[in-house]
Amino acid sequence: MKVPASRPYRMQARAEAQAATRVRILDAAAELFMAGWYDEVTLRAIARSAGLSQQTVINHFGTKEALFTAALERFSAQRRAQREAPVDDVPTAIALVVADYDRMGDANVRALALEHRVETLAAALDGGRASHREWCERTFAGALDALRGADRRRRLAQLQAATDVLMWKLLRRDHGLSRKQTERAMAELVQALYPRRS
Template sequence: MGARAAAMEVTRTRVLEAAAALWMRRWYDDVTLQHVADEAGVSVQTIVNHFGGKEGLADAVADWVTSQTAVNRQAPTGDVAAIVAVLFADYERHGDANVLWTAQMDRVPAIARAAAHARSQHRAWLEQVFADRLPAPGPAREHALNLHHAATDVYLWKLWRRDLGLSRQDAERAMCDLLTSIDPRNRHDA
């Protein structure tokens, strides 16, 4: 990579980090390109040149955050406590922002696209980390995946940690208990 390309990549990353940081704390509509430019130490024109505008920036931020999440969510297959610990590490860092973004998905197309992609990535992650317990492809597998998705959703984390005020340890234990209780290998009615 040449020096110019490297400098462009550094600038692009700085803008992505600035926009992500702002959107993790504030509503999409409350963040302008000028806010992002000020945070990143660049001009608005630089952002437009790299991303085409606010919606293009939002799409790029969503992709960038998704790639960061994938790196941080490495967990051993079948180890429920380790899986939950990895998930909680991510939710403790980004859960409030996830909830904030999700609350806006009905009115901001870029966020709706990001949410759909995040759900797809979460499902793929669930298929990977719970591969040892999922039934063969078919209706039983879909049912099991739906249960695992609900049991690991950010809104359940929010309920336990924010709404009910559980400690992280108690919330992790609750999620482990829930995941253990829905293990299809232990169900006799399926």
């Protein structure tokens, strides 16, 4: 039996439409999850924001938890790429991390407040902490090179703390520092952890 020539075209058009719908849902979900509290975001609100029915959202992702995880994975890949800096270029690295926190630091802080109540958030934040640790190891390698064992673990913890979202919150939100002053304060903390050159 011969397949009509238009059938593969229709199948491709349908797959492209489904992919575009999926992206609309992910974009709407990311926007709402970043703007509000996780436990207050509903599939109904995401569907409304995407201009779709709630059933369409469910057909694509099933549950709010699955949708959150998919949106986070997509967003995290973009975020990692935006944070990459030359190794040991502290000013550039700090400028990138502060820009990142200015975009989504408030959402991170809200997630931290709920992590002990919402398993999905706890898993996401654990992944974020591991990613931040790897970023610090890679980006500030010169601050760690000569250290081993407990000394290296302590220095890495210090680098993580100096560039953590809670440090950003303390400087930027609690103390009201400008973006430039926040960058300068964090860079000074990180540079103090590098070995002194004689």
